[in-house]
Amino acid sequence: MVDFFNSKELLIDGISKLKSSKIPNPEIDARILLSYAINYQNTIYMHNDISISKKDKNKFYCFLDKRIQGKPVSRILGSRNFWKNNFLINKYTLDPRPDSEVIIDVLTKTCSNSSNHFQVLDLGSGSGCIGLSLIDEIKNTSLLSVDICKQSLEILNKNANRLNLMNKLHCAQINWFENTWIENIKIITQNEKLFSKNKFDIIVCNPPYIKSSDIEKLQTEVKNYDPLVSLDGGIDGCDSYRAIFKDLRELLAVGGVCLFEIGYDLLDNIKIILKEFNLNLIKVHKDFYGHSRVIEIN
Numbered sequence: 001m002v003d004f005f006n007s008k009e010l011l012i013d014g015i016s017k018l019k020s021s022k023i024p025n026p027e028i029d030a031r032i033l034l035s036y037a038i039n040y041q042n043t044i045y046m047h048n049d050i051s052i053s054k055k056d057k058n059k060f061y062c063f064l065d066k067r068i069q070g071k072p073v074s075r076i077l078g079s080r081n082f083w084k085n086n087f088l089i090n091k092y093t094l095d096p097r098p099d100s101e102v103i104i105d106v107l108t109k110t111c112s113n114s115s116n117h118f119q120v121l122d123l124g125s126g127s128g129c130i131g132l133s134l135i136d137e138i139k140n141t142s143l144l145s146v147d148i149c150k151q152s153l154e155i156l157n158k159n160a161n162r163l164n165l166m167n168k169l170h171c172a173q174i175n176w177f178e179n180t181w182i183e184n185i186k187i188i189t190q191n192e193k194l195f196s197k198n199k200f201d202i203i204v205c206n207p208p209y210i211k212s213s214d215i216e217k218l219q220t221e222v223k224n225y226d227p228l229v230s231l232d233g234g235i236d237g238c239d240s241y242r243a244i245f246k247d248l249r250e251l252l253a254v255g256g257v258c259l260f261e262i263g264y265d266l267l268d269n270i271k272i273i274l275k276e277f278n279l280n281l282i283k284v285h286k287d288f289y290g291h292s293r294v295i296e297i298n
Contacts (some may be wrong), residue, residue, distance in 0.1 A: 005057045007050035010034060016066055021068040029073050033063040036077050040060040072221045075294075085136065087159050089127050092151040094230040095222075096129040099287045100206050102294045103130055103259045106285055107202060110138045116140065119195055121185070121251060123176065123205040123244065124148070126230065128156035130204050135168050142194045144185065146174040148229065170194050176240065182247045199253035206261040207240035209233040238269050245277045257282070258296055264291035 011034055018026035034040075037060035038052055051061075058297060066076050074080040074095050079088050082096040083104050089095060096154040111118060118141045122131030125145035129182040143165075147153050153171045160169045170192050174181050177180070210231045217224055222231070232240055260269055267284065274281050279297050287293035 003054045004051040005054070007034065007038075007052055010052060010057060010060060015062065017064055018067060023067060028248075029067055030064070031277070032073055033067065033076065034060050037063055042076065068225065070220045072225055075225050080127075080129075083133040083137075084131065085163060087127045088131045088155050088162070090151060090155050091225075092149045092227055093127040093155055094206070094226050096127060099293050100130055100261055101133075102285050103204050103206075103261065104133045104137065105261060106294065106296065107134060107204075111138045111202070114138075114140075116199045116201075117142070117196070119197065119199070119253070120144070120188075120204070121200040122146070122205050123203065124230070124240075125156055125171075126152050126206075127158045130206060131155070131162055132163055132165055134202070134204065135165055140289055141168060143159055143169050144172065144188060144195070144200070145169060146172045146185070148173065148175045149227075168194070171202070176198060176243045182250050190289075197253065200251055200254045201253050203248070203251060203252060203256070203258040204260075205244065207233065207244065207251045209237045209240070209261070209263040211235065211237040211263075211268060233263070236269060237263050237266050239254075241273055243268055245273055245279055248277070248279060252298065259285075260295050260297070261293060262295055264293065267295075268294045270295065 011030055014030035014034060015026050018030055024028060038056045041052060063076050067073065072095060074089060079086050079145045080096045083101050087096055118138060120131060120134055120141055120143045122145045122231060123130050125147045128145055131143050131145050145156055150173050153173060154172060160166050172188055175183050186198045189195040208231050210233055212232055212235055215232055246288045271281060274297060281295060281297055283296040285294040
């Protein structure tokens with residue numbers, strides 16, 4: 001005989017456990033975790049009356065234990081919603097965040113209705129949430145996604161396959177701190193049929209920008225679960241910006257645009273670096289909290 005349990009009772013108990021452990025947003029987290037535990041297509045609410053097997057109940061409580069230990073919901077589930085899609089993640093990829101959606105919002109407003117073909121470069125692509133969201137929204141596009149980590153590119157390919165975007169994508173393992181990184185990108189654009197030129201109309205990037213001394217001050221969910229290589233921006237948080245801006249003109253097509261995510265407190269330093277490398281700051285875009293979050297440059 002299989003034991004069954006009521007979803008409302010499990011949900012109430014799950015919320016109580018998360019609350020007592022001082023987990024933020026306990027109601028939301030408990031609903032999501034229970035929904036995933038039973039493979040329910042929609043989010044479960046109190047008014048739902050669903051019979052749940054003992055196996056799925058145990059799965060739910062396993063999820064709760066991980067959440068109570070500080071593991072983010074997205075890391076428990078292995079995926080995160082971003083823009084209009086759900087993206088797989090792993091321990092090698094940064095957890096996608098709403099702040100990065102500012103990049104998509106800006107570019108879709110300016111490019112979606114254009115008949116032009118856009119060649120896109122996504123630097124430090126991680127799960128692919130930014131680059132793949134762009135080429136999903138802007139139809140006449142081709143994308144080169146580069147990342148330092150092989151395992152990140154593997155998850156990116158899985159996401160591209162789920163979104164039926166493999167025919168618009170090429171991936172490469174490239175480190176922008178190496179002297180040959182620009183040359184390696186140019187070799188790809190010269191040899192891959194996907195690309196018609198060796199420069200890009202759109203360049204997007206969410207580089208590591210946390211100051212090294214601030215890493216330990218981050219929330220447990222961030223410092224213990226996001227990869228350090230995706231967080232640590234060096235002493236002043238600007239190491240990656242210097243490395244990329246130094247050679248950016250070699251990659252940007254005439255009339256092209258670059259959008260970089262930045263730390264909310266880095267704008268003044270980044271303006272100095274842009275001036276050093278003769279790059280123009282076109283606009284600073286705010287995030288949902290009113291912080292300077294994305295710079296538009298050419």
